Amino acid sequence: MIRETASQTAGPYVHIGLAPQQAGFEIFENNFGNVLVTPQTKGERIGIEGRVIDGSGTVVRDVLIEIWQANAEGRYAHPADRQAGKSVDPAFRGWGRACSDFETGLYRFETVKPGPVIGRHARMMAPHINFWIVARGINIGLNTRMYFSDEAAANAADPVINLIEWEVRRKTLIAQREQRDGKVVYRFDIRLQGEDETVFFDI
Secondary structure, three states, rough: OOOOOOOOOOOOHHHHHHHHOOOOOOOOEEEEEEEOOOOOOOOOEEEEEEEEEEEEOOOOOOOOOEEEEEEOOOOOOOOOOOOOOOOOOEEEEEEOEEEEEOOOOEEEEEEOOOOOEOOOOHHHOOOOEEEEEOOOOOOOOOOEEEEEOHHHHHHHOOOOOOOOOOHHHHHEEEEEEEEOOEEEEOOOOOEEEOOOOOOOOOO
């Protein structure tokens, strides 16, 4: 009989196994990174950045974050996405992985702004990006979504964000659009606990 092993949070080895380059190890021929685009990728180029903050207000500096999203037309690079009239962009990966900076706690992605996606029951979902967060002290990865501050009308009609009863809680999923040196950056801080805790989804 095989016994169950003890549960353990994602400790310092998470970077060595999943993002070894940031931990100073060159062990993979192809490193999974935070840049989802190439020069040929269609759509509006955007940056996403932020920090993960714990319940005491302290920036967590050893977080690993993965994102996955639709392309600029609103289609995922996955065979299960069968939306009619939308094409896959072969120059767009649609998935990325980043670690927070060990000094500043800042994470960053380079991608394109996704288009709206047709969801369950043929209901249109606002442009959004799916996040998965893992760090020391988190037993099971946390799932959340990031929406865009300049998509207010689409956000108001989104079937997922409307599952959240309180408006103040919905705001924890809205990234703020900024313009820096001619580039668009969306700021999305994730709060693990506390008064402004980010909404997480049980997937």
